[in-house]
Amino acid sequence: MTKLYIADQTCSQAVQIIANEIGLNPELVHYNVFDKSTSNGDSFVDVNPLGYVPVLALENTDQDTITETIVIISYLADQHPEAALIPARGTLERVKIDQFLTITATEIAQKHIPLMRKLLSEEGTQWTRAKLVSAYSTLDARLADGRTYLTGDHFSVADAYVWATMWHERSGAEIGHLENLMAWKARVDARPSVQKALKDEAEIVAFHRAQATA
Numbered sequence: 001m002t003k004l005y006i007a008d009q010t011c012s013q014a015v016q017i018i019a020n021e022i023g024l025n026p027e028l029v030h031y032n033v034f035d036k037s038t039s040n041g042d043s044f045v046d047v048n049p050l051g052y053v054p055v056l057a058l059e060n061t062d063q064d065t066i067t068e069t070i071v072i073i074s075y076l077a078d079q080h081p082e083a084a085l086i087p088a089r090g091t092l093e094r095v096k097i098d099q100f101l102t103i104t105a106t107e108i109a110q111k112h113i114p115l116m117r118k119l120l121s122e123e124g125t126q127w128t129r130a131k132l133v134s135a136y137s138t139l140d141a142r143l144a145d146g147r148t149y150l151t152g153d154h155f156s157v158a159d160a161y162v163w164a165t166m167w168h169e170r171s172g173a174e175i176g177h178l179e180n181l182m183a184w185k186a187r188v189d190a191r192p193s194v195q196k197a198l199k200d201e202a203e204i205v206a207f208h209r210a211q212a213t214a
């Protein structure tokens with residue numbers, strides 16, 4: 001069975017959501033980013049020598065492993081065009097969503113991480129928080145025309161990725177005043193694919209914890 005390596009409350013939720021949207025049921029493996037253990041005993045350094053989730057381990061002849069959130073969600077969405085989660089490759093619409101996903105990875109997800117891990121000086125903290133507020137403000141402005149989701153009226157990979165990296169509370173970026181974005185977040189919270197991702201994640205994390213204390 002295809003395996004999806006995830007970590008608690010991280011960007012791997014984006015992959016879970018997209019898998020749920022298309023009805024895939026990969027085996028979830030939890031990676032504890034602190035003690036480096038996995039819920040099924042796999043050596044994570046062998047799975048991804050770069051040491052991060054998400055990783056999708058395919059069951060193909062070459063036993064390929066795919067890393068990078070953008071690449072995995074795009075791959076899954078491309079495999080299931082009927083779910084309309086991403087525009088077709090080669091179109092300008094696809095270029096725009098790729099641009100959006102890249103901004104999410106570089107200007108949102110990776111900006112949060114040193115803040116959440118408290119790795120920055122006071123000056124670095126202020127600068128990085130301001131960058132985040134600025135990035136989220138562009139999303140709020142995008143939603144101001146009343147659209148339901150970030151790229152229009154259909155849920156897409158863009159919504160899954162941004163939702164999975166809404167770590168503003170943990171990194172102290174104050175965006176509660178961005179009303180369009182907060183309303184969008186509530187809509188995404190309510191999607192069955194998101195609720196299932198949270199439930200499945202909680203179950204595998206609890207299983208892994210119980211194993212560690214047994």
Ligand SMILES: N[C@@H](CCC(=O)N[C@@H](CS)C(=O)NCC(=O)O)C(=O)O
Nearest residue numbers: 010011033051052053054068069105
């Ligand atoms: N370039 C990767 C980065 C993924 C990443 O930062 N993963 C974090 C969770 S969101 C992680 O696993 N961190 C564990 C660590 O660095 O020890 C991607 O875009 O998917």
